[in-house]
Amino acid sequence: MHKASVLERTLRGIALTLVIFFFMFPIFWIFLMSFQTNETILRVPPSMIFEPTLTNYRSLISGTLEGSTATLEIRFMSNLYNSLFLSVTSVTVGLLLGVPAAYAFAKLKFRGSEDIAFTLLSFRFAPPLLVLLPLTIYFQKIGLADTYLGLIWVYQLIVLPLILWIVRGYFEDIPSDIEYAHRIAGHGFWSTFTKIALPLAGPGIAAAGLLAFIFAWNNFIFALVLASADKQPVTVGALAFITASGINYGQIAAGIMLSIAPTFALALYAQRYLVEGLSLGAVKG
């Protein structure tokens, strides 16, 4: 690497600062808001000087929302738990189904394989609202409406095509001869899949899992229509902050901080793993 001149380093520093400021400022502002009351948030002009308070977090965690006129019960923590449960289970189910399917689509050429793969992808073409109405009716008839099972099932529409198409590409990049070498050395199909293909596609599976988790976590419309209050994730539950007596910006901000924490932590963790996996240069020869 060549040595950067002082000017070059300064310019690069300024550019990076601008980019970081651009992307991080809203999150930073929300972070500040979460420690303020509605009164200080809505000051004109806004100011960064205020007396920090933990009341927003306290009321979210205790579950009581104190408005200006009345005290409301909110289920933020149970919503957070629902989000976590729905996302983790959906992604787990999606990985269990999607990874072997992706392997089959990548390595086994069978009649109609392209058509099936495309059909699965096409689930993401249709706007969710289009399928929601018939789906609601079906779910009510077969008793899946307002159940975790039903929601996880519908979430597969989001996570499965994503996992399938990302992981398939990674499997396709593994030279078949590496798997042949393993199989000819006395190992079966399953052992080759678990010992050779899975580790080599590891970074891709991690990336797909992470993306699928974020998509599942951010989903709003499916849970809004198909779940009642006790099964709703945070994305839907956050609507509770918009009350008849006003919008509780402080609590919304605290809610946002709490709800992005899991995805944020996961991204930080998986990012390290992704970089490690890719820098080994395992797949490309």
Next chain:
Amino acid sequence: MSETKLRISNIDKFYGAIDHGVHAVKNVSMDVEDGDIVALLGSSGCGKTSTLRMIAGFEEVSRGSISIAGREVHMLPPVKRNVAMAFEGYSLYPTVTVRDNIAFALKSSGKPAAEVAGKVEQIAAMLEISDILDRYPSFISGGQQQRASLARALIREADLYLLDEPMGQLEPQLRTLLRGRIKFYIKERGLTAILVTHDQTEANALADKIAVMEDGELQQFASPDEIKEAPANLFTGTFVGEPPMNVFPAKARSSDQALVFDLQDGSELSFPRSVFARDLHDRIMALQSVMLGVRPYAVQRSETGAQARVLANQWLGDQSHIAAEFAGGALVLVEHDRAALSEGDAITVHLDPSDLHIFDPASGVAVSHGASLAG
């Protein structure tokens, strides 16, 4: 007489639908004896790798059967065929070291660790890769990966060893050394190996028998000497041998004393009739037009003989390759001394009937080979 280790019976390979797809291997049959090294030799796309992959089980056999050590295997998955293979693209497991790559199969078959370690060291020493055993495949050169892949195959105990271009990436000096060592290793243990190569020198040096393939068909399956002395057809004759065999069309004509071949440029080659056995003479006369072949090493300059004009003269450091205009085409001859010839010089060449290969120009099939003319 030794037993047959590998029997390939009338196999066909179609990529795509049978009888409609690309016909990559056409009705190939061969028997490989226990303890033999067989080279599949041919240019790229000739079907040699497809054949090897069918033996390994990575490609389905479209028609025909393959048996290894008396077992029909062409319907079995690779894992059940008990063959070891070194891949052209090396295909080392990227996530483990070279040492673990080589030891992989032995370890998973439950051999004691100490025994495996000893074998790995031994084979690594033979292939000159002892110093890279603890490195990962992506951090070693192509030649080193190739040797690691070869070691991973040879270390196993299998009925059959399949080596796909096993030395293509090695430097010439190392290649010569390893050829000798690998041949010794295989012969010492009495292993049976199929080697795919496009390098004649490698095939000649390693193989007991060479299977020459072209356009999906097996052209000839014989020992290296036999292929050189008695090529079965024009393709084998011109494909095997460096520089390639000279061939030129001729029309045969018979007189009382001589069998005369009229060449394209109006000149003629005349041989005493007594050189040719009666039935051979009759067959040549029945064909009328023939292809004459003569190896560059067998063409000699002499006081009397046919006239030729030098087109080029190259000194390769240990031999001269002289190309001369002859019979309307080019004739190449090889001399071991530096030839003092330059372009345009007239030379006289002598073709001995005992060096002559005669082919049927229509089918390409050999009619006779020099040494057996009178036979």
